[in-house]
Amino acid sequence: MEQPDVSELTPPQRTLMGPGPSDVHPRVLRAMSTPLVGHLDPAFVDIMDEVQELLRYTFQTDNDWTIPVSGTGSASMETAFANLTEPGDTVLVPGNGYFGERMASMVRRAGGEPVFVDAPWGEPLDPDDVAVAFDRHQPDLFGFVHAETSTGVLQPDVPELTTIAHEHDALVVADCVTSLGGVALRVDEWDVDVAYSGPQKCLSCPPGASPLTLSDAAVERVFDRETPVRSWYLDLTELGGYWGEERTYHHTAPITNVYALREALRLVAEEGIEQRWERHERVAGALRAGVESMGLELEPEPECWLPSLNAVRLPENVDDSAVIDHLLSVYDIEVASGLGDLAGEILRIGCMGYSARPTNVVSLLAALGDALEAQHVDVDARAGVGAAMERL
Ligand SMILES: Cc1ncc(COP(=O)(O)O)c(C=O)c1O
Structure with missing residues (x-):
């Protein structure tokens, strides 16, 4: 086989004004060029604690279970749906944009049945329609997209939606990929049970370690499951060993991405x-x-x-x-x-x-x-x- 002859990496200098990734802050790029330590090094354990604290601030939550999931936004998204959906569960998802369909696909793979609450693409969900869908389907879980990247629509009335869900004993998952760090989001005050995001949007960090937070009620639901989570990699009961108290090996964390996220979140806290x-x-x-x-x-x-x-x-x-x-x-x-x-x-x-x-x-x-x-x-x-x- 011939030896490949590939030139030095010189990507063009773009201004990123699309749906993500956004321009990465120079301080974040610098953080990514700092030397690696091991993923169980005591110094890295301190860094993990700091990232979790910064994530809580950015999500506006006191949730213990606040972590960066290794992978892109779809990994934090699938962690939410794979852990909270048991075979046979009904999950209400939005039909007003691209990412509701992705939620449905993840729910099906977890053995659940997705049902839709619709609104035209380009419009938010109407809380009255959500209430009707709850009465009709009695879902166990409700997912909605706080900031729909495919349509440029912000879902207003979040506390109204979470109230409807909780009155029906359902938990709420919010897709905050394009809202975290960019538009008002108050996870605790709005009673959102699970929120996930990606770092490459309003946090201006490269993709690779994706924010996720779960309330105590959501964590309880995960630990009370009757069947194991179908994904080994994203199973929170396993991941808890690494990101929880014990800090034991589960998989090798993407160390450089965690450095990057730490710096990006530090910029959020400074601002x-x-x-x-x-x-x-x-x-x-x-x-x-x-x-x-x-x-x-x-x-x-x-x-x-x-x-x-x-x-x-x-x-x-x-x-x-x-x-x-x-x-x-x-x-x-x-x-x-x-x-x-x-x-x-x-x-x-x-x-x-x-x-x-x-x-x-x-x-x-x-x-x-x-x-x-x-x-x-x-x-x-x-x-x-x-x-x-x-x-x-
Ligand atoms: C609203 C929303 N949810 C989920 C995702 C999936 O994130 P990723 O492409 O990082 O896997 C995206 C990505 O653009 C998104 O905009």
């Missing part, structure tokens, strides 16, 4: 969680004002606007991939197209973590104006940039 939510709202608000002043529309209604992911409706007959290619090839800016029911109709523009900065918003608006003009769309890019700068 202050509420100040961070406010920054996302201010910077994405400028993006929103800019897009609207250009003559384009933002998809969701203001009550469910998601600052971290902005769904911009494209004028008719505009080729979304040509716009996306133009932004990437001419300006090195990444944005993404719509998914599912919204494919071809929207652009998804992220404003997350270290990417949620005035400089990114202003350059994105100027570049977007140029990309649309290249598609013969009549937009006023100068008005867009001006409106954004006024807001900033």
Whole structure:
């Protein structure tokens, strides 16, 4: 076999304004180049404690069981559904975006039966519909997406949803992949039993160690299971040995990713969680004002606007991939197209973590104006940039 001859790694310098990953903070990149210690080294055990403490702050919870799951957001998501679904359980999931279907798929693999509560893509769930679905199906578990990355919709009324679920003795799982560290999320105050996230969105950290938190009631449900969790790797009763009191070997933690997450969470704590939510709202608000002043529309209604992911409706007959290619090839800016029911109709523009900065918003608006003009769309890019700068 011939020896491969591969050049040195020199990926392009992009500005990441898509649905994730977002730009990684330079301090996080530096943390990733620090030397490894063993995953059971006393120094690493201290680091694990610090990460857990920082995660509790970021989730706004006192939950003991607050850990980074090894793997991407789908790993923390599957940990939630695999541990809390027993064969034969009914699990209510949302039908208003891409990630509800992924929840359903995970529930089926865990032996449960998913049932859906629907709303059109681009709209949040209506608590009245959730209440009707509870009466009809009496689910054991209810999963919802706090920040739906496929549609740019924030689910408002979270305490109303958790109240309905608890009145029916069900536990609640919240997908907070695109909300943690970017938009208001109060796990304890809102009575969310399980929340999971990913680090590559509003935490501006590379993917690889994904936040998860469980209330005491949820932990009790896991330890009272009649059947073992079908996944060995994600079984919390096994993982508890490593992340709980004992700190015994389960699998080799992704040490560098844990370093990265620690630094990303330290940045959250330094900024202050509420100040961070406010920054996302201010910077994405400028993006929103800019897009609207250009003559384009933002998809969701203001009550469910998601600052971290902005769904911009494209004028008719505009080729979304040509716009996306133009932004990437001419300006090195990444944005993404719509998914599912919204494919071809929207652009998804992220404003997350270290990417949620005035400089990114202003350059994105100027570049977007140029990309649309290249598609013969009549937009006023100068008005867009001006409106954004006024807001900033
Ligand atoms: C809302 C939501 N849930 C789950 C996931 C899955 O995360 P990952 O792609 O990191 O596995 C994503 C990823 O974009 C997401 O946006």
